[in-house]
Amino acid sequence: MLELSGYRTEVDEIDRQLMELFERRLEIVGKIAALKEQQGLTIFDEKREEEVHQKNMMLLKNEKLSSYGNSFISSLLEISRNYQIDSLEQREVPLSRGNITIGFQGVPGAYSEQALINYFGNGYKTKFYQEFEDVFEALKYEYIDYGVLPIENSTTGSIVQNYDLLKKYGYYIVGETSIKIRHNLLGLKGASINNLTQVFSHSQGLEQCSKFLKTLPFCKQIAYANTATSAKFVKDSNVATNAAIGSERAGEIYGLEILQENISDAKENFTRFIIVSKYEQSNSICDKMTLIFSIANKIGSLYAVLNQFSNEGVNLLKIESRPVGDGSFSYYFYIDIEGNKEDSNIKKVLGEISKVTQDFKVLGCYKRKK
Numbered sequence: 001m002l003e004l005s006g007y008r009t010e011v012d013e014i015d016r017q018l019m020e021l022f023e024r025r026l027e028i029v030g031k032i033a034a035l036k037e038q039q040g041l042t043i044f045d046e047k048r049e050e051e052v053h054q055k056n057m058m059l060l061k062n063e064k065l066s067s068y069g070n071s072f073i074s075s076l077l078e079i080s081r082n083y084q085i086d087s088l089e090q091r092e093v094p095l096s097r098g099n100i101t102i103g104f105q106g107v108p109g110a111y112s113e114q115a116l117i118n119y120f121g122n123g124y125k126t127k128f129y130q131e132f133e134d135v136f137e138a139l140k141y142e143y144i145d146y147g148v149l150p151i152e153n154s155t156t157g158s159i160v161q162n163y164d165l166l167k168k169y170g171y172y173i174v175g176e177t178s179i180k181i182r183h184n185l186l187g188l189k190g191a192s193i194n195n196l197t198q199v200f201s202h203s204q205g206l207e208q209c210s211k212f213l214k215t216l217p218f219c220k221q222i223a224y225a226n227t228a229t230s231a232k233f234v235k236d237s238n239v240a241t242n243a244a245i246g247s248e249r250a251g252e253i254y255g256l257e258i259l260q261e262n263i264s265d266a267k268e269n270f271t272r273f274i275i276v277s278k279y280e281q282s283n284s285i286c287d288k289m290t291l292i293f294s295i296a297n298k299i300g301s302l303y304a305v306l307n308q309f310s311n312e313g314v315n316l317l318k319i320e321s322r323p324v325g326d327g328s329f330s331y332y333f334y335i336d337i338e339g340n341k342e343d344s345n346i347k348k349v350l351g352e353i354s355k356v357t358q359d360f361k362v363l364g365c366y367k368r369k370k
């Protein structure tokens with residue numbers, strides 16, 4: 001039996017060969033990435049990855065190693081994809097593709113889907129995801145070109161997770177839209193409001209219709225993942241005493257009738273959505289910018305920044321602060337301003353701010369939704 005040092009020498013030699021092959025593999029997949037960019041193809045190719053898995057698993061002689069072999073190939077593919085993305089990262093403009101794919105969080109019929117249609121129109125390929133972060137992951141691997149995400153509600157305020165995710169992934173806001181949230185009471189055909197015993201919706205939906213729900217004191221309120229899945233559930237349950245609160249579109253998609261329309265407490269209830277891309281994208285018609293930075297926790301540091309806007313006559317639209325998350329009670333500031341990054345006063349302000357802040361970045365220059 002070999003000594004420890006003997007085995008290690010053998011492992012070292014295997015690693016040497018592996019690293020040589022690893023480098024060669026990355027070199028080649030880098031070339032594939034450039035080719036794919038030229039041809040307008042996405043980095044991720046599910047079919048090819050399945051093939052790679054299958055071929056390599058057949059090469060494995062010891063069956064007991066199959067789950068390890070699978071993990072090895074999965075990691076290798078993930079590393080290769082990340083390398084491919086990094087090697088293309090320098091470019092300023094998005095991939096020019098004829099057909100774009102747009103992602104949102106929720107299910108068909110969700111308000112996010114309505115926002116997507118508002119902004120892009122119909123006829124695009126869309127993908128829906130369970131979590132907000134899944135949309136960012138999909139952007140990362142280029143399963144989608146744009147993500148549509150809620151950022152602010154006129155009644156309940158900012159959707160802070162999406163501010164945090166913008167920071168975490170470092171992607172760009174390339175547009176915005178807003179939609180009027182019109183909640184409706186949706187039920188099965190022939191259902192009667194007076195006979196309802198259960199009403200399903202997202203907790204926000206229930207909260208935003210609390211006045212109306214007080215008129216149904218015997219109806220149990222059940223919080224669900226989102227408004228559209230509530231509508232789907234009511235349809236699938238096929239129980240006439242169940243109802244959902246959701247959009248007219250959710251009612252249409254899941255075959256429910258509007259039992260009572262526009263039941264929100266606040267009749268003026270809007271949600272603003274941002275269009276997120278992995279790549280910066282702006283032109284001369286853009287008139288709004290979002291900036292992010294952190295500042296030293298000392299007297300006058302935020303004032304020093306805000307003063308720049310006032311000096312140059314730049315209108316501030318919104319400030320949001322989010323914890324840096326390192327236990328220090330320091331904050332990232334997200335600031336929306338009016339203007340285009342090519343305007344001379346904006347250029348001046350940005351130059352000055354970058355000197356007095358940390359982690360300064362322009363998160364996007366886009367057309368404001370009025």
Ligand SMILES: O=C(O)C(=O)C[C@]1(C(=O)O)C=C[C@@H](O)C=C1
Nearest residue numbers: 029032043044045048049077080
């Ligand atoms: O063959 C390709 O299309 C590649 O881009 C290479 C590769 C790989 O690493 O093998 C990487 C990403 C794709 O999802 C599939 C395969």
